[in-house]
Amino acid sequence: MDHAVHLRAAVCLLGRFPALAGIDLDVERGEVVLLQGPNGAGKTTLMRVTAGLVPITRGEAVVLGHDLRRNRRAVRPHVALLGHAAGLYEDLTIEENIRFWARAAKSSLDPATAQDRAGIAPRLRALPVARLSAGQRRRASLAAFLVRDAQLWLLDEPHAGLDAESRDVLDHLVREAADSGVTVLLASHELDRAKLLADRQVVIAGGRTEPTPEALDVA
Amino acid sequence: MWHDALLVAGKDLRIEARSRVALNQVAPFGVLVLVLFAFALDPDRNVLVRAAAGLFWIAVLLSSLLAVQRSAGIEGADGVSDAQRLSGLDPAGIFLGKAAAVAVQLALLEVVLGVGVVVLYDVDVNGVLTLVATAVAATIGLAAAGTLYGVLAAGLRVRETLLPLLLLPVVAPVLIAATRASEAALTGLAVEVAPGDWLRLLVVFAVVYVAFGVVAYGMLLEES
Amino acid sequence: MKRGTSSALTMTLGIAAFLSLTATVVVGLTLPKTIEQGDYSKLIAIHPGIAWASYVALGVTALASALWLWPRTRSITYDLLAGASAEVAVVFTSLTLITGSIWGRPTWGVWWVWDARLTLSALMLALLLGYLALRRVPAESDVRARRAAVAAMLAVLVVPVNHFAVTWWRTLHQGRSLTQLTPENDLDGSFIFAMVLGFLAMTLVYAWLTVHRLRVARLEESLVDEDLELALEARRREAVLT
Numbered sequence: 129m130d131h132a133v134h135l136r137a138a139v140c141l142l143g144r145f146p147a148l149a150g151i152d153l154d155v156e157r158g159e160v161v162l163l164q165g166p167n168g169a170g171k172t173t174l175m176r177v178t179a180g181l182v183p184i185t186r187g188e189a190v191v192l193g194h195d196l197r198r199n200r201r202a203v204r205p206h207v208a209l210l211g212h213a214a215g216l217y218e219d220l221t222i223e224e225n226i227r228f229w230a231r232a233a234k235s236s237l238d239p240a241t242a243q244d245r246a247g248i249a250p251r252l253r254a255l256p257v258a259r260l261s262a263g264q265r266r267r268a269s270l271a272a273f274l275v276r277d278a279q280l281w282l283l284d285e286p287h288a289g290l291d292a293e294s295r296d297v298l299d300h301l302v303r304e305a306a307d308s309g310v311t312v313l314l315a316s317h318e319l320d321r322a323k324l325l326a327d328r329q330v331v332i333a334g335g336r337t338e339p340t341p342e343a344l345d346v347a
Numbered sequence: 348m349w350h351d352a353l354l355v356a357g358k359d360l361r362i363e364a365r366s367r368v369a370l371n372q373v374a375p376f377g378v379l380v381l382v383l384f385a386f387a388l389d390p391d392r393n394v395l396v397r398a399a400a401g402l403f404w405i406a407v408l409l410s411s412l413l414a415v416q417r418s419a420g421i422e423g424a425d426g427v428s429d430a431q432r433l434s435g436l437d438p439a440g441i442f443l444g445k446a447a448a449v450a451v452q453l454a455l456l457e458v459v460l461g462v463g464v465v466v467l468y469d470v471d472v473n474g475v476l477t478l479v480a481t482a483v484a485a486t487i488g489l490a491a492a493g494t495l496y497g498v499l500a501a502g503l504r505v506r507e508t509l510l511p512l513l514l515l516p517v518v519a520p521v522l523i524a525a526t527r528a529s530e531a532a533l534t535g536l537a538v539e540v541a542p543g544d545w546l547r548l549l550v551v552f553a554v555v556y557v558a559f560g561v562v563a564y565g566m567l568l569e570e571s
Numbered sequence: 572m573k574r575g576t577s578s579a580l581t582m583t584l585g586i587a588a589f590l591s592l593t594a595t596v597v598v599g600l601t602l603p604k605t606i607e608q609g610d611y612s613k614l615i616a617i618h619p620g621i622a623w624a625s626y627v628a629l630g631v632t633a634l635a636s637a638l639w640l641w642p643r644t645r646s647i648t649y650d651l652l653a654g655a656s657a658e659v660a661v662v663f664t665s666l667t668l669i670t671g672s673i674w675g676r677p678t679w680g681v682w683w684v685w686d687a688r689l690t691l692s693a694l695m696l697a698l699l700l701g702y703l704a705l706r707r708v709p710a711e712s713d714v715r716a717r718r719a720a721v722a723a724m725l726a727v728l729v730v731p732v733n734h735f736a737v738t739w740w741r742t743l744h745q746g747r748s749l750t751q752l753t754p755e756n757d758l759d760g761s762f763i764f765a766m767v768l769g770f771l772a773m774t775l776v777y778a779w780l781t782v783h784r785l786r787v788a789r790l791e792e793s794l795v796d797e798d799l800e801l802a803l804e805a806r807r808r809e810a811v812l813t
Contacts, residue, residue: 143711144798149806181429205435213426217358219365228358232351232434256365272430335806495725499718503708512704513722516697517729520736527740544739552732559728563721 131190132157132280132311133178138187140170140177140335147173148184149335155313157279160306162326163315170335171315172211175282178313179209192280205233208278210286214269218258222248222268225257230275242275247297266290270298281305281312287321299325348440355436355444359418360451368417369452374459377410381463395468400529403464404485404522410456411449411489411518412511418449419497419506428502431568438565442494446560450490457482474532477542481532484549485525491556492517498567524548576786581779588775595620595772598765611677615762618670620769622692624777625667628660629695629727631781632702636723639716647792648785650716653723654706655784657699659777664696687741694733698726712792 133155140148148170155161163171176182178191180200189196194203216225226239243253246267252260257268266289273281281302287295295318302325306312316322323329331338363369384402388394395402422428431441464470472478496514500506528545599616635653638644671689672682683689706719 139803141711141799143709144795144802146799146803146806149803176429179433181432204433207433209429209433211426211429213429215426215430217362217421217427218424219362220358224361228354229430229434231354232431232436234435334808492725499705499722499725505708509701509704509708512697513701516694516701517725519694520729520732523736523740548732548735548739552729555728555732556725559725563724566717567721569717 130157130193131155132159132192133313134188134190135174135178136188138177138184138189140173140182140184142173142182147335148177150337151187151332151335152337153330155311157311158306158309159328160302160312160314160326162322162329163313163332164319164329165315165332169332171332172284173335174332175209175211175284175313175315178280179207179282180204181209206278207280207282208273208276209282209284210269210273211282211284212288214257214265215272216257216265216268219256221254221256222260222271223253225268226271226275229272233276235275235277237275237277239271239275243271245274245297245301246271247294262289263291263294267294274301279310281310281314283312283314283316285316286314287316287318295321348437348443351437351440352443352447355441356447356451357444359421359445359448362421363448363452369414369456373410373413373417373452374456376413377406377456377460378463380406380409381460381467385467396470399464399468399470400533401522401526402468403460404525404529406460407453407457407485408489408515408518408522410460411453411493412514414449414452414456415493415497415514416507416510418445418494419501419510422498423501423506428568438568439561441568442498442560442564443557445497446487446490446494446557449494450486453486453490454482457486470533472533474542477532477546478529480546481525481528481542481549484546484553485521488521488549488553488556489518491553491560492521495556495560495564495567498564501567521549521552524552576783576790581782581786584775584779584782588772588779591768591772591775595765595768598761598768602761602765611674612762613765614670614674616765616769617773618667618674618769619766620771620773621663621670622667622688623770624773625660625663625692625695627774628656628663628777628781629699629730631656632660632723633727636720636727639720640724647712647716648789650712650720651788651792652781652785653719654703655781655788657702657706657723658784659780661696661699661703662780663773663777664692664699667692668696685741687738690737690741691730691733694737695730698729702726712795 131154133153135151135153138148138151138153139146151170151174153161153174163174165171173182177184177189177196180191180194180196180203183200184197191203192206194206196203215229216222217228220228222243223239226242230237230239230242248264248267248271252264257265260268270286283302286298290298299321302312302314306325312325314322314326381402384398384406385395388398422431465472493514496510496517500510500513503509524545528542528549531542531545595616599613602613602616632653635649635656639646639649639653668689671686671692675684675686676682702719702722705722706715708715708718710718
């Protein structure tokens with residue numbers, strides 16, 4: 129059983145609130161799984177648990193071979209999370225941010241390449257993040273995400289805040305990554321796009337996984 | 348750990364160079380405190396000169412609150428703390444890096460305030476070596492304790508009011524020791540407790556807090 | 572689950588504390604007047620005991636925090652004990668300052684003499700208040716416990732440093748110190764007896780207060796656990812409805 133992600137009856141508390149009330153999820157390496165569900169269902173928390181940021185109180189959680197109940201920190205260098213927050217230092221330029229996060233992650237990827245792939249125009253790279261528009265900031269976050277060179281991608285509403293062209297770029301990046309063996313967990317309300325990317329979908333509601341009748345075919 | 352510490356220190360100092368908070372806000376605040384002391388104490392030469400060492404260190408202490416708040420605040424913005432925890436940076440390295448950056452800013456601040464004290468309070472400076480040694484030991488202790496309490500209070504909405512309450516009682520011995528050692532150096536008079544003893548106390552404080560920070564910072568970074 | 576906090580232990584402690592406290596007061600009041608301080612020398616019966624209890628309280632907070640931090644002995648009881656002891660410590664530290672102040676006033680005519688030990692107690696009070704403020708910030712019990720435990724260790728680490736700093740500081744100013752009020756050994760042995768009795772009484776009072784406070788805290792925590800099951804149920808029901 130060499131799943132990339134294995135969660136069984138996972139319960140996660142945020143303060144007193146059970147954000148996850150029983151998650152069962154098995155994801156193979158190289159799979160692209162779409163997490164579907166209403167707002168507040170627990171998709172974001174599920175991503176954060178998988179990234180090793182948030183502990184679970186009950187159940188099993190093994191990600192990329194690391195038992196999260198024993199040591200959450202060990203899995204973090206191997207995952208990349210693109211969430212709602214930017215994760216960038218406002219006073220530094222895009223270039224400086226990407227360079228910093230690349231060196232922090234001890235990644236061998238070139239910061240310039242990551243920025244290219246995220247579609248950031250060269251003239252923007254020397255601008256402080258505070259001066260960027262929301263869309264440009266999203267792309268900068270994407271570059272910081274890409275430069276980590278992770279084996280497991282956690283994408284929480286990645287299409288939000290991106291224009292149509294950037295969304296295409298993102299989809300292309302996901303397909304490329306999946307083809308090269310990266311595992312992808314994707315939560316998106318852009319269901320049309322997401323279903324094209326995903327191998328299968330999982331429904332989350334009320335902090336629990338719902339059993340689904342069928343898996344999707346990749347077009 | 349050291350690689351990460353240098354990386355983080357460089358990042359914090361680069362942010363400072365870009366945003367100039369310490370230069371434009373903290374340093375003027377410190378000088379302002381010195382000026383306000385003069386207003387309150389009436390610039391009769393005797394009073395200010397005798398109190399100069401204490402007033403200097405109080406100004407440094409109050410300014411360090413601002414510097415520490417700023418250092419902690421940088422990591423509070425927009426998902427940065429998540430990114431930091433995901434990054435794989437050694438928490439001990441993050442602590443040393445941030446504390447070092449704060450220490451550098453405090454050191455520069457002390458030079459400015461030192462000039463301020465000499466100019467505004469008309470103080471004669473002797474025993475420069477003791478003064479510098481005292482300042483180095485005290486600054487390291489202040490930076491370490493401040494960075495530690497900064498992360499302790501991080502993410503709390505009440506951080507701005509809680510941090511001073513937590514930090515000031517803890518750095519009270521630094522104030523006492525640094526002031527007495529500086530006074531002894533400035534006046535050059537024989538004193539009952541030698542500056543060397545005060546200096547040793549400052550070093551103990553610094554060592555304890557740096558060690559504690561290296562050990563505990565990682566644990567404190569994990570707020571659920 | 573029993574909803575009160577009294578038990579055989581607390582009743583025994585309570586009675587013992589009450590008796591020894593009464594004895595202390597009685598013995599204290601029967602102490603002879605001294606030439607220097609008149610009636611105020613009777614404060615020797617309670618002030619040192621109160622100060623001692625405040626140190627015990629701080630020590631228990633530190634020890635409980637250390638036990639919580641050590642993974643093998645981690646238990647929520649230690650976290651709650653640290654908090655309970657800290658609250659009682661605030662009471663005793665404040666009383667130390669008040670009784671110390673009252674004791675010094677007739678001799679020197681001022682309410683505060685910057686005596687080394689009292690100043691140290693004042694700093695301790697500030698540290699304790701900061702610690703309690705930190706505990707009051709709402710958070711999940713594990714997070715709050717960790718934050719508080721580290722804060723407690725930091726506060727305790729600085730107490731010895733504070734001690735030296737303040738003591739050396741005050742040696743520069745010979746003169747007023749509460750140690751001057753404490754009589755020499757060759758004075759009437761009844762003073763020493765009163766002081767020791769006071770130590771005992773205050774320790775018992777501390778223990779009694781802390782046990783009760785700890786139990787109240789545990790009752791509060793058990794309510795939290797009950798709430799969790801209810802919350803899980805409600806969340807699951809949410810899933811069925813959508």
